[in-house]
Amino acid sequence: MMTTLGDRLRMARQKSGLKQTQVKERTNINNKTLSGYENNVSEPDMNTLATLTELYDVSYKWLLTGEGDMNIPSRIEKKKSSLTEKDERDIGKRMAKIKKDLLEGSSNDNNDALSFMGEPMSEEAIESLLEALEHAERLATLANKKFIPKKYRND
Structure with a gap:
């Protein structure tokens, strides 16, 4: 099943255990804008994507394209050791x-x-x-x- 950017944004937010209001508190992206992203009404710019990638602790490539691993940071931690x-x-x-x-x-x-x-x-x-x-x-x-x-x- 092919996922959209909005689907991946929602999945990443839910995986991180955050509600839209919590994302707003941490990023200053208002709920209506975030909802628009998640419902494919609009797309975030690259800076916003980078902010959400860091907040959700997911791979930028996965969030943008749906390719690769969702959880890249844990793989980096393994390599760090x-x-x-x-x-x-x-x-x-x-x-x-x-x-x-x-x-x-x-x-x-x-x-x-x-x-x-x-x-x-x-x-x-x-x-x-x-x-x-x-x-x-x-x-x-x-x-x-x-x-x-x-x-x-x-x-």
């Missing part, structure tokens, strides 16, 4: 260097401060950026593990 202690140390070292480079560049001169859309970034925004970079670093490390010849793996 396949990082070795050395991988974790290496990621830690790389993240420390990135943080040092970012913060040194922003503390030398106000003109060099980290900025987003012309405005200096707050400490919270910088931490958020670093968390996103660390997540990307972990995913890249996991993705590249499959290219290591078996004789060099510690499996």
